[in-house]
Amino acid sequence: MEEQRSSGKIRLTIMLGSTLAVGFLLGYLSSAFVPLVPRTQPSVPSASTAPVPRLSPSEIDSALKAAHAALDAGDLQAAWEKYHQILLTDRSHVEALTHLGLILMQSNRPDEAIRLYDRALSLDPRYAHALFDKGQALKEKGDAKGATEAFRRFLTLVPPDSDDAKRVKGWMAELARSDNYQKEKARTSKREDR
Numbered sequence: 001m002e003e004q005r006s007s008g009k010i011r012l013t014i015m016l017g018s019t020l021a022v023g024f025l026l027g028y029l030s031s032a033f034v035p036l037v038p039r040t041q042p043s044v045p046s047a048s049t050a051p052v053p054r055l056s057p058s059e060i061d062s063a064l065k066a067a068h069a070a071l072d073a074g075d076l077q078a079a080w081e082k083y084h085q086i087l088l089t090d091r092s093h094v095e096a097l098t099h100l101g102l103i104l105m106q107s108n109r110p111d112e113a114i115r116l117y118d119r120a121l122s123l124d125p126r127y128a129h130a131l132f133d134k135g136q137a138l139k140e141k142g143d144a145k146g147a148t149e150a151f152r153r154f155l156t157l158v159p160p161d162s163d164d165a166k167r168v169k170g171w172m173a174e175l176a177r178s179d180n181y182q183k184e185k186a187r188t189s190k191r192e193d194r
Contacts, residue, residue: 053085054085055085055089057089059089060089060090063085064082064086064096066082067083068099076106079099080100083099083100084096084100094123094127095120095127097119098116098130098133101114101116101117101130101133101137102133105133105137110137110140111141113137114134114141117130117133117137121134128157131153132150132154132168135147135148135150135168136171139171139175144178147175148172148176151168152172
């Protein structure tokens, strides 16, 4: 009788161990399909339950147009899914990465957006749109120095009389004023403390 119990315990232990191993393996394999950016807040579009099919290289252009149209229409979920679908086909698609960053900015997630802009810029350091958006994100976070650097790089890539260049120059002047104001305020405070 005792031998039967020991044998049953061993089988139970083996079955539980096997179940855990299979669960771990399935969890590990499913992690390959996790979106590029984790979704921790409900304001960011969530992944659809249906699998997203990969695109052929010839379909990327039309998917990009559809994603831009969805973004322009304010349908962040549809835009997110299209940009993500493009990235499943081409992980180095800087335009899709940059626009996913834009969606994250609209969802008040600047740190994650900046990481996507940096990823796009690591693939193409001269991609002006990523520099423009990164500068705006850093500006909103209060990082005047980082924003100014991104904007300076942006200005080297666009015509100096373009509307975007004029807008960026205005933001840089605003950042310089606020940065100088903060420095002067800190100096004044130090003098008063003496």
